[in-house]
Amino acid sequence: MSEEDEIILSELDDDELVAQMHDDLYDGLKEEIEEGTNILLERGWTPYDVLTKALVEGMRIVGIDFRDGILFVPEVLLAANAMKAGMTILRPLLAETGAPKLGSMVIGTVKGDIHDIGKNLVGMMMEGAGFDVHDIGINSDVDKYLAAIEEHSPDILGMSALLTTTMPYMKVVIDTMVEKGMRDDYTILVGGAPLNEDFGKAIGADAYCRDAAVAVETAKEFMARKHNQMAAG
Numbered sequence: 001m002s003e004e005d006e007i008i009l010s011e012l013d014d015d016e017l018v019a020q021m022h023d024d025l026y027d028g029l030k031e032e033i034e035e036g037t038n039i040l041l042e043r044g045w046t047p048y049d050v051l052t053k054a055l056v057e058g059m060r061i062v063g064i065d066f067r068d069g070i071l072f073v074p075e076v077l078l079a080a081n082a083m084k085a086g087m088t089i090l091r092p093l094l095a096e097t098g099a100p101k102l103g104s105m106v107i108g109t110v111k112g113d114i115h116d117i118g119k120n121l122v123g124m125m126m127e128g129a130g131f132d133v134h135d136i137g138i139n140s141d142v143d144k145y146l147a148a149i150e151e152h153s154p155d156i157l158g159m160s161a162l163l164t165t166t167m168p169y170m171k172v173v174i175d176t177m178v179e180k181g182m183r184d185d186y187t188i189l190v191g192g193a194p195l196n197e198d199f200g201k202a203i204g205a206d207a208y209c210r211d212a213a214v215a216v217e218t219a220k221e222f223m224a225r226k227h228n229q230m231a232a233g
């Protein structure tokens, strides 16, 4: 692009800027994503709207072209890095709600799986809703989950999987917890693009969460039930 053609992000109106951010995410342009994120915030957008309308929607478009063989792993990695740079700006703002502490959660992506954007997003939204979140990262085997549960005694265990080949590992974790007699001590929430409600039921999770907002609502519901049970019993 010649210098005269250079796009000045701050001169675009909101719709143009969001469309440009989708393009920039697609092209893996980290600095432009950071700039666009800051501009939208300065214009009074809520962190949640920036996240969902500019970043998540941009990544949805990347996902379609990845699926269709138009984009490949290196390009998608760049897009993911650009997305994470935007999320880094939003994270403290989403966590800053001053919501009272509702409970705690351990969350990780299962063994064999390195996708972490969705998990990170769920963690951010849960923090924003008032949960203490202990993120154990990607490629987490059952021992890592159990060690984190022992260390943090969370109310909720969250597992993320993005691959059809890794989602069955969630059942390995739950079955191990059943064997150890500790399954019922925790609410287990699962999520990730290839999962659905039937899968969640079949592996013995308490609930499947379609997205981060549903994860927050579901976690709150289970915490309310837990408190009601404690009050009754």
Ligand code: B1M
Binding pocket: 056, 059, 060, 062, 063, 064, 066, 067, 068, 073, 074, 076, 077, 080, 107, 112, 113, 114, 115, 116, 117, 118, 119, 121, 122, 157, 158, 159, 160, 161, 162, 163, 164, 165, 189, 190, 191, 192, 193, 194, 209, 210, 211, 212, 213, 215
């Ligand atoms: Co991957 N990848 N990828 N990838 N990748 C997918 C998942 C895929 C669907 C793309 C495609 O073909 N259409 C496909 C999986 C096919 C399948 O199994 N059905 C795929 C593949 C095949 C692969 C590789 C095998 C490619 C290869 O090497 N040939 C490889 C596997 C690596 C591995 O894990 N072992 C691979 C690698 C990668 C990158 C490293 C390049 C990169 C990941 C970078 C990173 O995460 N740091 C990547 C990406 C970015 C994607 C896509 C394009 C985007 C995923 C994403 O971040 N989405 C993805 C396409 C897609 O999903 N349509 C794809 C945005 C995010 C906000 O959404 O993660 O769905 P999501 O999270 C949502 C909900 O699902 C839910 O809430 C989140 C927020 O709303 N949620 C939870 C998620 N986890 C939750 C946990 C909860 C609750 C809700 O707990 C309570």
